[in-house]
Amino acid sequence: MPAYLPPETVVAALANQVGIIAGNAEKAVSRGVVRAGEALNGLMAEARAGQPVRMGAVEAGLGPILTAVQEGGLARWLDTVWTHDDATYQHCLLVAGLAAQFALHLGFRHEDQFRFVRAALIHDVGKARIPLEILNKPGRLDPDELAVMRTHAAIGHEVLRAGGECDPVTLSAVRHHHEMLDGSGYPDGLVGDQIGDMVRLLTICDIYAALTERRPYKSPMPMADAMAILAAMDGKLEMRLVESFGDAMAAAV
Ligand SMILES: [Fe+2]
Ligand SMILES: [Fe+2]
Structure with missing residues (x-):
């Protein structure tokens, strides 16, 4: 831009630029949520129907999730995902977004970013x-x-193993x-070393997502309270990783 332009022209051009950037960020997030949602819906439908679970659609959803969080920011991702009322759908997309932010914050290699977001x-x-009456029951489950x-953890493993397209790290x-x-x-x-590094990271994202999910029957838990609960799980979670996750969340707001 030439130096002699009147200030209001410069301001208008900058405002336009900011608007374009915000618009692009918004688009990256909506595209990411749509693609991740499609991947998840296809996967869950196959698993529900007892069909072999294929990984192709899942793979197509991973890049858009990482791009959405990188370009649009985690806060935008969470705000969009929180509006979905299907609890499982919301939860899985929350965990995926948190994992993307964690992986980017930790400076994972491209391949490891994909591996972590895939598992999430x-x-x-x-x-x-x-059964849906258990899955979507408001409040506490009885014993x-x-x-x-x-049983969902072992069932998920079996469904993916039977599909024959899932790698051992993701299966684990x-x-x-x-x-x-x-x-x-x-x-x-x-116990301890029997639990791999990626699983430890995933468990932290999973618990944080469950604590901060938005449901019609309860008020949302503030981020600081969720972090305090994670920090109180010393012995169960690796505290060095919990701290690092806290840093990743703080860097995103
Ligand atoms: Fe689970
Ligand atoms: Fe979960």
């Missing part, structure tokens, strides 16, 4: 086989319902995302 997007595929709900993440370092998790009661 599909980690609860086993919920496709859990019998909880036992049914907890799907099976073990509810394992805790002290052995109190499920389905296999793994």
Whole structure:
């Protein structure tokens, strides 16, 4: 722009530029949410119908999620995803967005970013086989319902294994995302080093997403309260990673 332009022209041009950038960010997020939603819907439908689960649509959703969070920002991603009223859909897209932010913050290589976001997007595929009255029950599950709900980790693993298109690292993440370092998790009661690095990261994103999800019957939990709950899980979660996750969240707001 030439130096002799009147200030109002410069301001108008800058405002236009800011508007374009904001518009692009908005578009990246809506495109990412749509693509990730399509990937997830296809996957869950196949799992529900007992058909072999294919990974092609999932792969197509991963790049748009990373681009959305990188260009549009995590806050925009969360605001969009929180408006979806299907609990499982909302949850999986929240975990995927959080994982994308975490991976970008940690400076993961391109391949590892994709691996982590893939596991995050599909980690609860086993919920496709859990009865809806348990899955969407408002409030606490009774012990019998909880036992049914907890089968989703092993079911998800089996559904993906039977499909024959899922890599071993992702399979392990799907099976073990509810394992805790002290052995109190499920389905296999793994302890410490038996739980891989990516699973540890995924579990943190999963718990944070569950705490901060938006449901019509409860008020949203503030980010600081969710971080305090994670920080109180010393012994179950790796605190170094919880702190790093907190930094990734703080960097996103
Ligand atoms: Fe789960
Ligand atoms: Fe989950």
